[in-house]
Amino acid sequence: MLERTGIPTDDDLEKIIPGKKRLARGPVVIIECFQKIPCDPCAISCKFGAIKPFKDINDLPQVDFTKCTGCGICISSCPGLAIFVIDMNYSEGKALIKLPYEMLPLPEKGEVVYALDRAGGKLGKAKVAKVLKIKNKTNIISLEVPKSMAMKVRSIKVEDKNNER
Amino acid sequence: MTDIAIIGGGPAGLSAAIYAASLGAKVTLVDDGLELGGQLIKQTHKFFGSEKQFAGIRGIEIAKKMIQDIKEYDNLEVIANATVTGYYEDEVITIVQGVNGDILKKLKAKRIIVATGASENILPFVNNDLPGVYAAGAVQTLMNLYGVVPGNNILMVGAGNIGLIVSYQLLQAGIKVEAIVEALPRIGGYLVHASKIRRLGVPIYTSHTLKEAYGTDCVEKAVISEINQNFEFIPGTEKELEVDTICLAVGLSPLSDLLWQAGCQMKYVPELCGHVALRDDNMKTTKDKIYIAGDVAGIEEASSAMLEGQIAGLNAAISLGYKCDNYQEQDRKLKEELKELRDNPLSEEIRRGVEKALIKEGWD
Amino acid sequence: MRIKKHPILEFNQKEKIKFTLDGKELEGYKGEPIASALIAAGIKVLSRSIKYKRPRGFFCAIGKCSACLMKVNGVPNIRTCVTKLEEGMKVEIQKGKGDFN
Numbered sequence: 028m029l030e031r032t033g034i035p036t037d038d039d040l041e042k043i044i045p046g047k048k049r050l051a052r053g054p055v056v057i058i059e060c061f062q063k064i065p066c067d068p069c070a071i072s073c074k075f076g077a078i079k080p081f082k083d084i085n086d087l088p089q090v091d092f093t094k095c096t097g098c099g100i101c102i103s104s105c106p107g108l109a110i111f112v113i114d115m116n117y118s119e120g121k122a123l124i125k126l127p128y129e130m131l132p133l134p135e136k137g138e139v140v141y142a143l144d145r146a147g148g149k150l151g152k153a154k155v156a157k158v159l160k161i162k163n164k165t166n167i168i169s170l171e172v173p174k175s176m177a178m179k180v181r182s183i184k185v186e187d188k189n190n191e192r
Numbered sequence: 193m194t195d196i197a198i199i200g201g202g203p204a205g206l207s208a209a210i211y212a213a214s215l216g217a218k219v220t221l222v223d224d225g226l227e228l229g230g231q232l233i234k235q236t237h238k239f240f241g242s243e244k245q246f247a248g249i250r251g252i253e254i255a256k257k258m259i260q261d262i263k264e265y266d267n268l269e270v271i272a273n274a275t276v277t278g279y280y281e282d283e284v285i286t287i288v289q290g291v292n293g294d295i296l297k298k299l300k301a302k303r304i305i306v307a308t309g310a311s312e313n314i315l316p317f318v319n320n321d322l323p324g325v326y327a328a329g330a331v332q333t334l335m336n337l338y339g340v341v342p343g344n345n346i347l348m349v350g351a352g353n354i355g356l357i358v359s360y361q362l363l364q365a366g367i368k369v370e371a372i373v374e375a376l377p378r379i380g381g382y383l384v385h386a387s388k389i390r391r392l393g394v395p396i397y398t399s400h401t402l403k404e405a406y407g408t409d410c411v412e413k414a415v416i417s418e419i420n421q422n423f424e425f426i427p428g429t430e431k432e433l434e435v436d437t438i439c440l441a442v443g444l445s446p447l448s449d450l451l452w453q454a455g456c457q458m459k460y461v462p463e464l465c466g467h468v469a470l471r472d473d474n475m476k477t478t479k480d481k482i483y484i485a486g487d488v489a490g491i492e493e494a495s496s497a498m499l500e501g502q503i504a505g506l507n508a509a510i511s512l513g514y515k516c517d518n519y520q521e522q523d524r525k526l527k528e529e530l531k532e533l534r535d536n537p538l539s540e541e542i543r544r545g546v547e548k549a550l551i552k553e554g555w556d
Numbered sequence: 557m558r559i560k561k562h563p564i565l566e567f568n569q570k571e572k573i574k575f576t577l578d579g580k581e582l583e584g585y586k587g588e589p590i591a592s593a594l595i596a597a598g599i600k601v602l603s604r605s606i607k608y609k610r611p612r613g614f615f616c617a618i619g620k621c622s623a624c625l626m627k628v629n630g631v632p633n634i635r636t637c638v639t640k641l642e643e644g645m646k647v648e649i650q651k652g653k654g655d656f657n
Contacts, residue, residue, distance in 0.1 A: 031379070033396050083532065106237065225618070326613075337592075339569065
C-alpha cells in the first residue's frame with residue numbers, strides 16, 4: 028500500500044497509465060502523483076494543455092493523452108519528481124524513459140548505469156541515451172531499457188568513478 | 193521608535209516585513225540566527241504550493257529573493273543575531289545582542305508581529321543524549337549551510353515531510369541513509385517525497401520506532417522495533433542498525449514564549465502542535481498591537497507561513513493608517529490563497545486547529 | 557568532513573582560519589558557527605552533562621538546547637552553534653557550569 032511503503036501499487040498505476048494504443052504511438056507522460064496536495068506547477072508548465080488546468084490547487088493532475096506530445100517539459104517542473112516520459116516506440120526492442128535526476132555524479136551520454144525500480148532495486152544495466160541539464164537543476168536522464176521494463180524502471184544508480192562523494 | 197517590529201526572519205517574518213515596508217510602514221526586523229531566512233535557507237527542494245506564490249522554486253532561491261527584496265527598502269531595518277527577550281505594556285521590546293549577550297537595546301514599536309517559528313521535539317529513548325543524535329534542522333544547518341557532513345550512516349526517525357525531505361537532502365550530499373522509521377502506520381509527509389527516496393533504495397518502516405541507541409562517546413548502533421497500534425514495542429521485532437548518526441524529525445513545537453510573556457490569550461491546540469495564541473483572521477492576537485505568523489501560530493508548511501506573514505504585515509500596516517490600493521481585494525486574495533493551501537485531506541487537522549484558535553467576529 | 561560536491565548547492569566558504577580546541581590547533585572557515593567547524597574536524601563531544609558527565613554533542617543548531625555550551629576565549633557557556641568562528645579563537649570543553657579562570 029502506497030501510504031505505508033511509498034511505493035505505488037499496480038492498482039494505483041493502472042489509473043494513470045495511458046492505454047496500449049497511445050503507448051504504441053510514441054512518447055507520452057506518466058504522472059505518478061496519487062495524493063491531493065497543494066501543488067500546481069505541472070499544469071502550468073504544459074504548453075499543449077495536455078495536463079488539464081486545475082480548478083483547485085489541490086487537484087490531482089489529469090492528462091489528456093491525445094494532446095500530450097511527450098516533450099517532457101513538465102518533468103523538471105514537478106517538485107515531487109513524480110513525472111516520467113515513456114517512449115515505447117523508441118526502437119525495435121527498446122523503450123526510452125525520461126526521468127528526473129537530482130543526484131551526483133551525473134552520468135554521461137552513452138554511459139551504462141544501473142536501472143532501479145520503485146524500491147531502489149537493481150533491475151539490470153541500461154544505457155544513457157541523453158543527459159539534459161536543466162537550469163533549475165532537476166536534470167533529465169533519457170534511458171534505454173527493454174520494453175518489458177518500461178513501467179518498472181524509475182531511477183538510476185551511477186558508478187562514482189571520480190570519487191566525487 | 194519604529195512602526196512595526198517583526199520578531200523572526202524566517203519565511204513568515206520576511207514576508208511580513210516586505211509587505212508592511214512596501215506600504216510605507218517603518219519596519220524593524222529582529223532575527224536571532226547567524227543568517228537571515230530561518231529554515232528557508234536550508235531547503236534545497238522545490239516548493240509545492242501555488243504558482244502564484246513560489247511553487248516549483250527551491251527554498252534557497254526564495255530566501256535569496258526575499259533577502260534581496262528587503263535591501264530595497266530604506267524604511268526597513270534589520271537587527272541580526274539578536275534575541276528579543278521581552279515585550280512591555282508601553283510598547284517597548286528588549287533586545288539582547290553580542291556574543292556574550294552583553295548588549296541590551298530597547299525599541300519602541302507601535303505594532304509587533306511575532307514570527308519566532310518553532311523548536312524541534314525530542315523523542316524518549318535510551319541514550320537519547322548521545323552525541324550523534326541530531327534534530328533534523330541541525331542536520332540541515334550543517335550540510336546545507338556550511339557543507340559539513342553530519343555523519344556517514346544515518347537513521348531517520350519520522351516520515352513526515354521534514355523526515356522525508358532531510359533524508360533526500362542527505363542522499364544529495366552523498367550520505368547513506370540506512371532507514372526511515374515512522375511510529376504511525378502510514379507515511380505522514382507527501383507521498384511523492386516518500387516515493388523519490390524509496391526509488392533511491394532507502395527503506396521506510398512504518399509502525400516502527402527507535403528503541404535504544406548505543407555507543408561510548410557517540411552513537412555507534414541503533415535498535416529499532418516494531419510497535420503495535422497502542423505504540424507499545426512488539427517483543428522479538430527488534431533490528432540492530434549500524435549507524436553513527438540518528439536524525440530526529442519527530443515534530444515541532446511553536447516557540448511562543450514571547451506571546452505568553454506579553455499576555456496574549458493562549459490555547460493548547462494539539463492539531464497546531466502546542467500552545468498558540470488565539471488570533472483573528474488578520475492574524476491579530478487578543479492583544480491589539482500583537483500579530484502572529486508562521487509556525488508560532490501553528491506548525492504548518494513554509495508556503496502557508498509566507499501567506500500568514502503577508503496577511504499580518506498588510507493588516508498591521510493598515511491598522512496604523514498606511515494606505516493600500518484596493519486593500520479589501522488584496523486582503524481577500526491572500527486569505528483565499530491560504531484557504532486553498534489548506535483545502536486538501538492532508539490539511540484536515542490544520543483546518544480543525546485553526547478553527548479552534550480563531551477569534552470569530554463578535555467574540556468578546 | 558566536508559561535502560566535496562553537491563548537485564544543488566555551492567558553498568562559498570573561502571577564508572580558512574585557525575583556532576584551537578583545548579590547545580590543539582584546528583582549521584575552519586571564517587564566519588561558520590564554531591560547532592560546525594568542530595564537527596567538520598571530527599569532534600563530536602562538545603560538552604559534558606554537569607552531574608553524570610555524560611557526553612553531549614551538537615543537537616538543535618538554533619541556540620536553544622544548551623548541548624553545545626563551551627568556553628570561548630575564556631568566557632564560559634557560549635552557544636557555539638550560533639557563534640561565528642574567528643581567527644585564533646581559543647575553544648575549550650568547559651567543566652561543570654563553567655568558570656572565568
